[in-house]
Amino acid sequence: MRFAIILLTCVYITVGCTNKAEQLPKLNSKEVNNVITRMTDIMIHDVSNPPLASRFFAYACLAGYEVASQANDSIPSMKGKLNEYPDIKEPKVAGTFSPDVAAILAMMETAQKMQPSGKLLADYQKKWIDSCQTLGFSKEVIENSLTYAQDISKQILVYAKADEYNKISNYPRYTPGGKDSDWFPTPPAYFPPVEPYFHTVRSFTLDSANQFMPPKPVPFSTDKKSAFYQLMLDLYNEKLSEEHRQIAAFWDCNPFALQDNGHLMVGMKKISPGAHWMGIAGIVCKQKNLSLAKTLQIHTAVAIGLMDGFIGCWGEKYRSNRVRPETAIRKQIDPQWRPMLQTPPFPEYLSGHSTISSTSAVILTHFLGDNLAYTDSVEVRFGLPARSFASFNAASDEAAISRFYGGIHFMDAIEHGQTQGTSIGNQVLKRLK
Numbered sequence: 001m002r003f004a005i006i007l008l009t010c011v012y013i014t015v016g017c018t019n020k021a022e023q024l025p026k027l028n029s030k031e032v033n034n035v036i037t038r039m040t041d042i043m044i045h046d047v048s049n050p051p052l053a054s055r056f057f058a059y060a061c062l063a064g065y066e067v068a069s070q071a072n073d074s075i076p077s078m079k080g081k082l083n084e085y086p087d088i089k090e091p092k093v094a095g096t097f098s099p100d101v102a103a104i105l106a107m108m109e110t111a112q113k114m115q116p117s118g119k120l121l122a123d124y125q126k127k128w129i130d131s132c133q134t135l136g137f138s139k140e141v142i143e144n145s146l147t148y149a150q151d152i153s154k155q156i157l158v159y160a161k162a163d164e165y166n167k168i169s170n171y172p173r174y175t176p177g178g179k180d181s182d183w184f185p186t187p188p189a190y191f192p193p194v195e196p197y198f199h200t201v202r203s204f205t206l207d208s209a210n211q212f213m214p215p216k217p218v219p220f221s222t223d224k225k226s227a228f229y230q231l232m233l234d235l236y237n238e239k240l241s242e243e244h245r246q247i248a249a250f251w252d253c254n255p256f257a258l259q260d261n262g263h264l265m266v267g268m269k270k271i272s273p274g275a276h277w278m279g280i281a282g283i284v285c286k287q288k289n290l291s292l293a294k295t296l297q298i299h300t301a302v303a304i305g306l307m308d309g310f311i312g313c314w315g316e317k318y319r320s321n322r323v324r325p326e327t328a329i330r331k332q333i334d335p336q337w338r339p340m341l342q343t344p345p346f347p348e349y350l351s352g353h354s355t356i357s358s359t360s361a362v363i364l365t366h367f368l369g370d371n372l373a374y375t376d377s378v379e380v381r382f383g384l385p386a387r388s389f390a391s392f393n394a395a396s397d398e399a400a401i402s403r404f405y406g407g408i409h410f411m412d413a414i415e416h417g418q419t420q421g422t423s424i425g426n427q428v429l430k431r432l433k
Contacts, residue, residue, distance in 0.1 A: 025135045027100040029295035032064070033282030035107045036299070038124050039115065040275045046116045047255055050272040050352060051198045051314055054306035055165060056114050057278055058204070061300040063106035063156040067149065068293040071099035075293050081431050082204045082304070086159055091151035097144035100292050101132055105149035106156075113157055163202040171197050177321060181220030183347035186326050189258050191345035199315030204304045205424075205431040209315030212423040214416040217322050217349040222332055231410040232329050236337060244405040248340050250384055251276070251353060251402035257342045269382060273353045273399075274306040277360040279378035280395070284368055298367045305363045305428045309356040312424055313417065314346075322349040325407055339407025351409045354400035354417030355424070361396035362425025368392075396421075 039060060043053050062078065066088050069075040078085045108125045112118035132142055174196035176184050185191060199209035206212075221228045240248075253273040271279075281302050285295040326343045330336075346352075370391055377386040389395040400418050403409035 024096070024098045024100075024141065025137060027104065027135075027292050029282070029285040029290050029292060031100075031104050031292065032107070032295045032299055033279070033286065035060070035064075035104060035111070036275075036278050036282060038121055039111050040271050040279070042111075042115050042117050042120050043275060044255065044269050044271060045120065048115070048272065049194045049255065050253075050274055050356075051195045051307075051310040052165075053255075053272040054274040054303065054310050054356075055160075055163075055201070056111060057274060057303040058300075058307045059114060059156055059160045060107045060111045061296065061303045062159075063110040063149075063153050064103040064296045065300040066152050066156065067099055067103035067106050068296045072293045075297055083202055083206075084159075084162065086155065088152065088155050091148045093144045093148050095144045096141055097148050098137060098141055099145075101137060101142060101145035102148040102152070103292065103296060104128070105146050106152045109149055109153035110156055110160075113153070114160065165201045168195075168197045168200065171200075174318070180222070180328075180331065181323055183321050183323055184327055185345060186324055186343040188342070189256070189345075191256055193318075194256075194344070194346045195314060196318045196346075199311050199318070201311060203308045203311045205428050206308050206312060209311050211427070212312055212420050214316055214350060214420050217320050217416075218410070218412050220323065220328075229332070231412065232325065232333060234411060235325050235339075235404070235407055236329050236333055238404070238407075240340065240405060245340065246385075247398055247402045248406035250379060250387055251399045252341050252406065253353065254342055254344050256345055271378070271382070273356055274303075274310075276378050277302060277306065277357065280360070280374070280376055280392075281364060283376065283378070284364065284372060284374050287374055288368065288372075298364070301363050301367065301428060301432060302360055304432075305359040305425055306356050308428060309359040309421055309424050310352065312420055313350050313352050313355040316350050316420075317347040317352075320349045321347045322413075324348045325410060341406030341408050343408050348409060349413040349416075350420060351400065351403050351413045351417035353403055354409075354414045355421035357396040357399040358418045358421025359425040359428070361392040362422055363428060364392045366429050 036057070039056060043056065048056065065075070069077050070090050079087055108121055112121045129142055133139065174193050176182055176193065218227045218231055223229060253271055253276050255270050255272055257268045257270055259268055278299065281299050285298060324343050326339050372392070373388065373390050375386050375388045376395065380386055400414050403414055404411060
């Protein structure tokens with residue numbers, strides 16, 4: 001009899017705790033996008049370069065993903081799927097916590113530690129916690145969720161540190177070559193090369209930056225009958241329609257762009273290519289009314305693809321070290337020629353936007369389907385009108401050709417970038433299965 005009473009008491013306590021957890025309010029997918037947006041704002045503030053931005057997104061999303069994975073059997077662990085991924089221990093929390101709240105807080109905690117101006121997220125986090133209380137989460141649940149999030153974040157930060165990005169600053173200073181075929185800094189700011197050693201960082205799913213090495217670029221030549229001279233002429237003779245100009249501007253995503261106001265150079269607020277695709281992920285997850293856990297799964301896969309895409313692409317950029325159209329055309333054809341877009345500060349081949357856009361399209365198509373029409377309003381807050389697309393592949397193709405319209409890439413860099421990006425996207429999905 002005594003054993004039966006104890007057993008019934010344990011069952012009552014267990015059911016009571018379960019019901020208490022089930023009665024917690026649920027957060028929706030927009031919370032993930034809101035954190036990504038805040039992270040993007042800080043990246044603009046810090047002028048974070050595109051590869052580094054992808055790294056911030058990846059680890060912040062992984063922190064949120066881990067919380068979701070431990071609370072949801074349909075979200076598999078990354079253990080055994082990502083290179084050197086550790087066994088993330090489940091935190092011990094004395095009391096009820098909300099996996100939803102903990103996941104979002106884990107993202108914020110990780111971003112605050114990784115981004116140079118991450119402390120700017122602290123005020124947003126405080127206000128967000130206040131909003132959770134308004135939604136009905138008790139102070140105890142929020143505190144337990146924060147404790148859980150901080151534990152997960154610490155484990156993810158250890159994994160992040162081991163990718164050896166912090167060793168890049170110890171490498172020799174990269175010096176541009178002196179040949180006409182070599183990349184050289186371009187006006188108006190003549191920025192030094194961005195992340196010449198990013199390909200040395202540990203990837204998530206690639207065996208190395210060389211796994212999907214593209215064909216060699218068309219060889220540089222000043223011969224007017226050569227294939228390279230034709231590449232220059234194709235850009236030089238391109239007559240841009242108003243639609244082409246709008247496409248180039250929409251996908252510009254150059255955080256290094258400057259506006260010359262007489263004696264003053266003013267930086268223009270622009271997001272990175274990766275931030276644009278993370279924004280697209282947020283739009284479609286909201287459109288499909290996905291759960292917080294599924295939204296985290298999709299954002300994390302896209303972020304992983306972005307970082308691996310940049311690792312592969314950047315490995316080729318500094319291997320081939322090819323001259324930008326702006327430098328080559330002005331020297332070989334017309335010294336007065338200017339591209340529509342400002343040239344980013346790194347070598348030309350491959351096109352980074354073409355690579356990571358193709359990677360993102362492959363991943364989003366896998367999760368959400370091949371013909372999901374959506375309206376991309378990511379750039380509206382930066383003064384650009386929204387554009388509608390019939391599919392992710394259609395958007396990716398437009399992002400790629402925008403680099404030709406903008407005058408900052410030759411066509412072979414665009415086409416081979418798309419091929420590499422597609423291969424990397426499929427590699428990410430293969431590893432995440």
